[in-house]
Amino acid sequence: MSRIASVLLPMPLPEAFDYAEPEGMGLQLGDQVSAPLGPRLLRGVVVGLREAAGGNRPLKPLEALLEAPRLPPGTVEFVQWAARYSVDWPGQPLAIALRGARAPKPRPMRIVALTGAQPARPTPARAKVIEAAAQALSPPDLVRAAGVGAGVVKGLIDEGVLAVSLVEAVASFDPPDPARAGATLNPSQAAAADGLKAMLAEGGFGVALLDGVTGSGKTEVYLEAAAAALAADVTAQVLILLPEIALTQAVIGRVAERFGAEPGEWHSDVPPPARRRVWEAVATGRCRIVVGARSALFLPFANLKLIVVDEEHDASFKQEEGFIYHARDLAVARGKIEDAAIVLASATPSLESLRNAEQGRYRWLRLSARHGAAQLPDIELIDLRESPPDPGRWLSPALVKAMGETFARGEQTLLFLNRRGYAPLVLCKACGERMTAPDTDSWLVEHRYSGRLVCHLTGFSMPKPKACPHCGAHDALVSIGPGVERVEEEAKELFPQARVAVFSSDTAFDAREGRRLIEAMAAGQIDILVATQAAAKGHNFPDLTLVGVVDADLGLRGGDLRAAERTYQLLAQATGRAGRRDKPGRALLQTWAPEHAVMQALAAQDRDAFVEAEMAERELAGLPPFGRLAAVVVSGIDPAQLEGFVQLMAQAAPNSAGVEVYGPADAPLGLIRGRRRKRFLVRADKAVDLSAYMAAWRARVRPPAAIRVAIDIDPYSFL
Secondary structure: OOEEEEEEOOOOOOOOEEEEEOOOOOOOOOOEEEEEEOOEEEEEEEEEEEEOOOOOOOOOEOOEEOOOOOOOHHHHHHHHHHHHHHOOOOHHHHHHHOOOOOOOOOOOEEEEEEOOOOOOOOOHHHHHHHHHOOOOEOHHHHHHHHOOOHHHHHHHHHHOOEEEEEEOOOOOOOOOOOOOOOOOOOHHHHHHHHHHHHHHHHOOOEEEEEEEOOOOOHHHHHHHHHHHHHHHOOOOEEEEEOOOHHHHHHHHHHHHHHHOOOOEEEOOOOOHHHHHHHHHHHHOOOOOEEEEOHHHHHOOOOOEEEEEEEOOOOHHHEEOOOOOEEHHHHHHHHHHHHOOEEEEEEOOOOHHHHHHHHOOOOEEEEEOOOOOOOOOOEEEEEEOOOOOOOOOOOOOHHHHHHHHHHHHOOOEEEEEOOOOOOEOEEEEOOOOOEOEOOOOOOEOEEEOOOOEEEOOOOOOEEEOOOEOOOOOOEOOEEEEOOOHHHHHHHHHHHOOOOOEEEEOOOOOOOHHHHHHHHHHHHOOOOOEEEEOHHHOOOOOOOOEEEEEEOOOOHHHOOOOOOHHHHHHHHHHHHHOOOOOOOOOOEEEEEEOOOOOHHHHHHHHOOHHHHHHHHHHHHHHHOOOOOEEEEEEEEEEOOHHHHHHHHHHHHHHOOOOOOEEEEEEEEEEEEEEOOEEEEEEEEEEEOOOOHHHHHHHHHHHOOOOOOOEEEEEEOOOOOO
16 A cells, blocks of 8 residues: 545545555556445545555555546646636536546447358358458448348358457547638638637637627637647647537537538537547547537546637526536636637627727637628617507517518518516416415416426426416416417417427427427528527528517516626627528517617617626626626525524625625525525625635535535626
């Protein structure tokens, strides 16, 4: 027992545990090992090795060195850094990093091989099989390759001429060809691509903001940067992060077309065995391009040279549960650790990224015009105070007229409403009871497709009752407000000849269904698409010329400190779906507050004016990007115990210059799954190490077993 191994386990534990290294195991940093913890054996990763110096207590020996790829040093360092930054236990991000390693192995393949024996009765069919069996094929593949019946192959196996063996399936990723011809770039795209190539040629860490209007061809530009990275180093790897699973298939297709090889795909809809194949291929360097969602950032890249964060502003890059992090911020950190280049691409960049670009921390590459003959759509505001919809309707006369004209021309309309289901609220007209999920403040959303009431926060669902559960009144439950299903119903009534479809996470429940809807829309098989934000970004629909925003004010309601920025980004992305080819587009925004700064900026297509005004407000308040924020959510079942603990926690907050602590206060959603919730909000000056402050505060309090404390650095949700 010559050395001590520090092993990090994928569990919410505060630190790595020490184990004795058995003689002859020959451990290295990043090795995956089987480590005893109580009565269990757990997979862990070696993060430290030191010589044993006669400690004062015996250490448990490690059980085994696992036959699995070693985590590269950059991945180990990134996992530990991410935990410190997010003020969480290091086992939490490690669990994400090991997700592929712990997935089940693919089933072994049955492979047929020649044994050297000769068939007792040669026939032309058998000769074809023997010739085809020179390649390693499965029995069904051999049947197809030889063009014979399955009985011929079975007979040769029974005679011993062919032998069947089980072989572990290994993912084969064809090497990408960076020299393959790419798209023809216009001068603006070429200049941006040259800027990215120059950053890559300099080597080392660097960040560029690729700031281009919708439809300007940002994907083609960053694919040229990927080609430069792959050409410069035959082992280089590229990661392309996307905010929505629905976008992955389109981007994978464009990557395959550009490089002549399929990239690795990584997101929650990828089956676990396929996930394991990608994970192992990334760790061994056999997979050189990965397209995936935010968790792909934790893959064990052997030689990561470029990270692209497409739609970098998107709130979907924020993980809100479990290990809480923002993939954009962690992507920049991983690039620093790996000495890699970062490209942040967006038509509506976050204020944080714009500020970094303004101050010269990021290269700022701008694409100010759409590619080819396409022009930005005209944007008009419909004042609902002057032109309201008819009673019981949600589409104003002006929008209905524009839809009719668009349909008559054989073009497509997108009706955008970022609200799933049929109606966001169901109440009793007899007693006023609002239907909520059990032990939760969240309203139940009516879904007409399924006939159920659903809580989008907890996942609870129930059939819509015939009578009010509170007062017992029959036929008294009424639907309040519109969701996409209700808008779809109205569109079908107004245009019975039109082909109408809904695109939301309820209708496109997996990547395959999302791809089917996108392909149908792109092929002109849908006339009116009613959609949430799932269809509002990154898609190109050639015949889409009208976008109608049903409720433009929706994102401005509530107490979200980022409400104006997020509403502007979402609506700019949604309206940007119109007119992306040679047909002119227009967008109509229904609003009750046309004088609002966001609406005025959208109508004038003056992003710079909006950004300048929003930046000025943030600077006065010391809010991001001029300051830092952290949130603490404390939850418990017993209201008295919860109140007592948050008061103790408030008293334990460290006194520090440049830090202000607000709270505790009831969370806007004060009850979820039976747990009461209290919130603190911490604002800090830019120079303050906010992660260190929050870690020091956490160390001063020890919550009871029934109390949970969640820390969120740079929060995006204020519920």
